[in-house]
Amino acid sequence: MQFFTRLARPSARTRATSSQTAPTEALDVTTPTPPEGDDTPQGGRKRRLVLPAAVAAGALVIGGGTAAYAQAHKTVTVDVDGVTHQVSTFAGSVDNLLTDEGITVGARDAVSPSGALTDGAVVTVRSAHQIWVDQDGEQRQVWTTALTADEALDLLATRDPDVQLVASRSSGGRPQLALDLSIDGPARVIVDGDMVDVDDADTTVAGALDDAGITLNDLDRVSVRNDVHGHVVVVVQRVVVKDVKRVQKLEYDSSTTQDEDAYEGEESVVTEGVTGLRLIVDRVTTVDGKETSRVEVTNRITRKPVDEVIAVGTKERPVVQPTPSRPSNPGPIGDTTDADSLNWPALAQCESGGNPSIVSSNGLYHGLYQFSVATWQAVGGSGLPSQASAAEQTARAKMLYLRSGAGQWPVCGSRLFS
Template identity: 65%
Template sequence: MPGNHDGWSPVPFSTRLVRPFARQSATSSDSTDSAVDPTTNLSTTQTQGGRPGRRLALPAAVAAGALVLSGGAAAFAHAHKTVTIDVDGSVREVSTFAGSVDGLLDDHGVTVAERDSVTPTGSLSDGDVVTVRHAHEVTVSRGGEERTVWTTALTADEALDLLAVRDPEVQLVASRSGGGRPELALDLALRGPATIVVDGQELEVDDARTTVADALEAAGVELGTHDTVSLDNDDAGDVRVVVQRVVVQTLVRTEEVPFSSSTKDDASRYEGTKVVATKGVAGARTILERVTTVDGTETERVLVADTQTLNPVDEVVAVGTKKRPVVTGGGGSGKAGPIGDTRDADSLNWAALAKCESGGNPSIVSANGLYHGLYQFSVGTWRSVGGAGLPSQASPAEQTARAKMLYLRSGAGQWPHCGPRLFS
């Protein structure tokens, strides 16, 4: 980098101006020696015929020439300047005859674009310091939304300070094309250390005069393909390099597809009875989702595919339409007939009734002690159909025979809840 006294275009003033100033000095000496009053000499010349007049004309011309050269030297000294040019931190002291800042920059090949910063502007004076800052395009983020801005800051530290004037929450975002090294158009910092925040830890960077990528490498931080790197200021105003671990993965899950249900008439079954003719089976669908997590917290879930991989089987329920038979005879007087007098009750589903009433346990007794056996007889009803003792102590065959007798006498209404099972 050039130093402050590294001139870009030195001008050889002495070699160009020695002889004119020498001639001016010699002529002035002759004129001084003659010390003649011009008015007097003009009158004498007219009286004596003019020769002395020509001798006096040379000192006058020399005097006029000396005056011109003296004014030129003053103008020359005024036009020459020594100024300092600072271009993006590269400082040089130069000599120039330029009268304006624009002319100075043109003479030294400094190109300035619309967004660049130049101070001062306009006319140029001896001793001026002309500062040029070329604008950089950087990406900033606030609340997860990114945008591009221009800054003339030389470092990330300076850029954060300038941006924080408008928005203290702003962050600088380092680009990672192809998942490689984090690149930032600016160096990390000019003052003090920086802190790297990663994986719940804070790592100190002793020398902040470096690039973001080099600082991370020096701290032993390895970046994943999707990890992000941003810069902000901590509470003390120092730079923080924040690394966020970003994981993008495709997850597969299966969801059940419910089956539908329909009914159909079944003439082989009695009216009021239903049975599942075809058992329903749920289907399945496979769902692929792309899930993004940042430092372990899910931030995005995008549906990639949703495919039905197993079709459901619909349920079909058969509904009986057969007319029930008319029961005749059988103890209409309320007296029980003989055990064998069951008539056409044999065609009914007594096993289904027993399962519903007692779970098929012939010796079971209800919790309140009032109902017994397969068909949950009360003791009074049991005795009304000729039973002796407790129903739960009788054999299953006797319990069924007396249940048939009760049906023939009073119908299925004796079992209000489970009675319809007889016709299933």
């Protein structure tokens, strides 16, 4: 955040500040007596000669000087940034008065009036200083000679009624503004959705917040503006910055490869697919609970996706002709006497590895003899073949053999006769 610094100007005297509580100090207006015989000061500026009392009195009488003396002497009021004092002077111009008073005026300072100095005049000096303003969401520095925040806001409002003064934060965390809040009238503090009135507005921003019992957090913002009624309003915005994490899933791709050792229609998973993960961290800024910005600070893959690979069989299934040993008259269904002598364990070992509950990778073939569900039902089976007992599976396999022969098992059927 920006800090306001009031420009210090060299001065031969203690200069009045913009604080309305600064004590009024009577300034020394005695004109120093020049060295004897020297009537020209350094820098070429003429200085008044201080004559001995008798000579001066004679000169005044001779030249009718009483009237001239009275005309040259003036009593004026000097107002420096709201602190006033009276001065008795013989200066003929405002510039000479300020020089005699040791008041240095900067290029941006305001002095009124200018030119010749008259008796009873009020000479006003306003110091220029820089302040931060917020206009249309952008902050910039401007110069002002205003004494108070509401005076500065009134001047700035002629160009933009929505302008705000921005308070900086000191090293101790207290909000600072180069101006007091107001000469008179109350100030209001808006914070956390509430409005708190501060009776004595002739104070600093930090003082107003202290009076209202408001504690600022490290990132809170403080600004000053006028409300629709012209009252000075101190606005405290609660600012929170935090990192928000989110995890994004990365889908994996799937591909197939040909398997010459597997029959057409058979599939097997070669590589299981794994979903990847991406970690994203956003730095989110909220002002009074509303998000104002989001900046991505981390974006990295914490787990790479693994693509799925599926093997698809390409080998044609052979056609096995019925064997001569097939009975010509197998008898009624349920009578498996003619098939009992065949090598059923060898067929089961070839088809399923002897596992009665196994299911092919494509889900089509079940059990010891790799029945399809339709074939299983055709020989009187119910449910899934892989859920039936090994004995029932063998009995129904014998029934299938008696109906259709060993050709039902085109690859392994020959094992029945081993």
